[in-house]
Amino acid sequence: MAARAPNGAKKFRAFMNSVPVSVALYLLVIGMIIWSAYSGAQSMGYNWQWYRMPQYFYTLTDDGFQWGEIMIGLVKTIQLSVTAFFFATVLGLLVALLRLSGLVIGTAVAVAFLEFVRNMPILVLLYLFYYVLGPVFKLDRYTASVMCLAVFHAALISEIFRAGINAVPKGQWEGATSIGMSKGQAYRYIVLPQSVKFMLPPMTGEVVHLIKSSAIVSVIAVAELTTIGRNLISDTYMSFEIWFTIAAVYMVVTLALSIGVSRLEKKYAVQT
């Protein structure tokens, strides 16, 4: 028995991993999820109206081709995310360099910023920017959103920079110093280019995270994807169709990004 049991387990695993069984099981699981959602909706008398969805992506009328509201919202989400990511990266690099400066005051400022942001819910941070700093500095809702997202993610990005910079061996600094480079030159020509490969994977995760957390600005009614979804539902009451669709749009964008960057990583991995 003792000798046969592992053999039986091996056979069972081989059977489960064979293509027809795997595909059948996979379809069964997905089918059950869809069926339970569908039957749940049926039992509450939900009226599915998928046929009404395409117009929110685009319309083709006598006036010609027009993007629908979901696409406009998506563009706004991407615009918001890209802008926020740009400022988050600049601020994050600054905070990381402060932290690594070796100056007591620099480290103190960086750590204070980091702890302040990391220990606060992003929703509270958004309210701070919009309801407190907004009136004081005359920020509109879009600017407040960009600043909130940039500050929140700058804290996380600064840690990615710090880890990436620290991952470059100390000997590289010594090599750069010994040929007379200043600290700035050593960073720019020697250390930062080498830390890119350490930073790329977590940085991608951070962009995905930022795109997802950009949905939070719907609470102050910035017209991005999630807000569009809410508005469409209050017009049409098609909450199931619209939330499924919005979720799918976010997934398409973030998955495309992850796949694109992992291709990029492979390409760079070959070079060095």
Next chain:
Amino acid sequence: MVQNDTMISVSKVDKFYDDFQALTDVSLTVKQGERVVICGPSGSGKSTLIRCFNGLEFHNAGTIVIDGIEVEEGSKGLRRLRQEVGMVFQQFNLFPHLTILENLTIGPMKVQKISRAEAEKRARTYLERVHIPEQADKYPAQLSGGQQQRVAIARSLCMQTRIMLFDEPTSALDPEMINEVLDVMVELASTGITMVCVTHEMGFARKVADTMVFMEAGRIVETAPPEKFFTNPESERCKMFLSQILDH
């Protein structure tokens, strides 16, 4: 440049790492063109001493004057000094993201602000000098350890240094690659450049050294010309050290 003859002047230097005293009352004078080999057991402060020469570490007491420039943390002359003093490390410390040619040109181009064409011309001259002109377009990881160390020597020379410091340049190499690096160092010695080498390669020391320095526990125990150092060292400790490394 007042005393034209003296290149390195170390006087009563102490160096601490927290509570640990790495160097104690070290004094040493190196003349222009002199080749000095520093040896001693590990942990004796040899590396620390030469790392103080170009400000990779800073001493806590005493003075170090290199070619008329005082080595001091945060001093303005420090970067000028580092351009005059080349350093070759045990672990090569080449820049892995740059080609061999770029490793050699980045210093002259970014630090000395010379043109790319001139920097490349200079780089190829020195690659020729270390016998690997054909490797210019490869990356460091594609080269053997011995080749990498020769590139590191060329990288320092490209800054047109007047002093070369070697910090155990052959310790990380496979045995069959040690000689190709030592050969380059011997050739370099014949050009009249000032050299300070920390090394256990006693054959090399015998061949090129003008002065042997023996260190132990952060102090210079003995300084002597090689003929005397190898045949009739004064201190017992030095005799013992030599018998240990020469018997094999």
